[in-house]
Amino acid sequence: MKQPTAIICLSPYSGGMELDAIKTAKHLSSIAPITVIAKKGAFIASKESDYVGYNGIKLETIAFKSSLSFTLIKQARAIIKQHNIKNVLFFGASELKSLYFAFLGLDINLLVRHGTTKSSPKKDFFHRLIYSNVSWHIANSKHILNNVKNIIPFGKNTQAKVIYPAFEFSTPSAIPHQKLTLLHVGRIAKGKGQKEAIEACEVLYKENIDFEFFIVGGFDDEDYKKEFLNFYEKTPYKEKIKLVGFTKDVTSYYNRSDIFVFPSAGEGLSNAFIEALSFGITAICYDNTSFPELQELGFEFKMVDNEDISSLANILKNLSQQELQYNTKNISLARKIFSLENERKKYKELLL
Numbered sequence: 001m002k003q004p005t006a007i008i009c010l011s012p013y014s015g016g017m018e019l020d021a022i023k024t025a026k027h028l029s030s031i032a033p034i035t036v037i038a039k040k041g042a043f044i045a046s047k048e049s050d051y052v053g054y055n056g057i058k059l060e061t062i063a064f065k066s067s068l069s070f071t072l073i074k075q076a077r078a079i080i081k082q083h084n085i086k087n088v089l090f091f092g093a094s095e096l097k098s099l100y101f102a103f104l105g106l107d108i109n110l111l112v113r114h115g116t117t118k119s120s121p122k123k124d125f126f127h128r129l130i131y132s133n134v135s136w137h138i139a140n141s142k143h144i145l146n147n148v149k150n151i152i153p154f155g156k157n158t159q160a161k162v163i164y165p166a167f168e169f170s171t172p173s174a175i176p177h178q179k180l181t182l183l184h185v186g187r188i189a190k191g192k193g194q195k196e197a198i199e200a201c202e203v204l205y206k207e208n209i210d211f212e213f214f215i216v217g218g219f220d221d222e223d224y225k226k227e228f229l230n231f232y233e234k235t236p237y238k239e240k241i242k243l244v245g246f247t248k249d250v251t252s253y254y255n256r257s258d259i260f261v262f263p264s265a266g267e268g269l270s271n272a273f274i275e276a277l278s279f280g281i282t283a284i285c286y287d288n289t290s291f292p293e294l295q296e297l298g299f300e301f302k303m304v305d306n307e308d309i310s311s312l313a314n315i316l317k318n319l320s321q322q323e324l325q326y327n328t329k330n331i332s333l334a335r336k337i338f339s340l341e342n343e344r345k346k347y348k349e350l351l352l
Helices: 016-028 070-082 096-102 125-130 142-151 194-200 202-206 222-233 250-255 271-278 291-296 309-320 328-337 340-348
Strands: 005-009 034-039 058-062 087-091 109-114 134-139 159-162 180-185 211-216 241-245 259-262 282-286 302-304
Touching: 005 016, 005 070, 016 034, 016 087, 016 271, 016 340, 034 070, 058 070, 070 096, 087 096, 096 125, 109 142, 134 142, 142 159, 180 194, 180 250, 180 271, 194 202, 194 211, 194 222, 194 259, 194 309, 202 309, 211 250, 250 271, 259 271, 259 309, 271 282, 271 291, 271 328, 282 309, 291 302, 302 309
Parallel strands: 005 034, 005 087, 034 058, 087 109, 109 134, 134 159, 180 211, 180 259, 211 241, 259 282, 282 302
Antiparallel strands: none
C-alpha cells in the first residue's frame, strides 16, 4: 500500500473533472488510503456522489468563498495533518494559490491533474511561486501534456507525465428503436457543442429524415441556460430534441443511439466521447484538441474541420442514409487503452 493520499477537487460543478476526481478516488483506493477534500455543498460532496466508504474512502469538506481564502488554507492544512497525508492529487487550478500556503513546510508529494485545454499563460511571478512545489503534472492526453508545458511554469524538480484515465465500461446491449437516434452527453455550456449539433440537424429536418436527438446533461450557468433555451425554443424541429438533463442512467442512452454528435470547441480528452466509442456507436467530432490523438491510437470515427457546421451536417446526412454497424474494434480498443490496470500502474510509480 502507498502512503495516505488526498484527492482534492474544490469545484462546485458536476462535469467531467468532478466525475474524474470521484472515479480516480475509487480506482486508487485499493492501493492507498484515500481522503477526498471537497467544497461544502458541491456535487462531489453530495449524497449523489456515492463513493464515500468505498474501500474506506473518507470525505472532508471545506466552506470557503474565494479561491484565495484563509479559511481554505487553514482547514486544508488541518485535514492534511489530521489524516497524515503524504500524497495530494489536485483536480483544478484556481484554488492552488490557497493550497500552496496550506502545504508550506509540509512534506507533500503534490500531483496536479490536468484535463482541460488552457489558453492563458500562467508564467508570471505569482504562478511560478504557487506551482514551484508541484512534483508531477499529470495530463490525461498528449495534447494536454503539450498544453501544460506551454502554459504552466515548472518548478526545479517538477516533472510531467500522461496517464490515460480508466473507465468502468458497461457491456453494449443495443436497445431497439424505430428512428434514427442521435446523442450528445455533457454539461450544457458554451463551447460544449450542443447548440452546434442541433444546428447540424437542420439538414435532417429539411430532408424529411425522421430522427430524435437526446441531449444528456445539466446546466451550470444560469445566463447560458437562458441563452440556450431561447435558441432551443426557436428551433423549428425542437420536438425532435430531447433535453434529458443530468441522469445516472447514461448507459441506456448509449445503447439506444446510432450516432454520437460531439462538435465540441475543445475538450481535452472527453469522457463522454470515449464512452461512446466503447459502446461501438458511430461518432462525429471536430478536428481539435485530443480527437486526432484518439485516431492515432487506432479509434475509428468521423472528424470534420474545426467549427465547420456545414461539413458536420453533410456527414450527418450521409450517415443517416447508411445502415450503421456497431464498431467492435472501438469497443475492444477502449477497454485495452483505458483500463484500470494501466491507470493504477502509472499512479503507483508516482505515489509515495
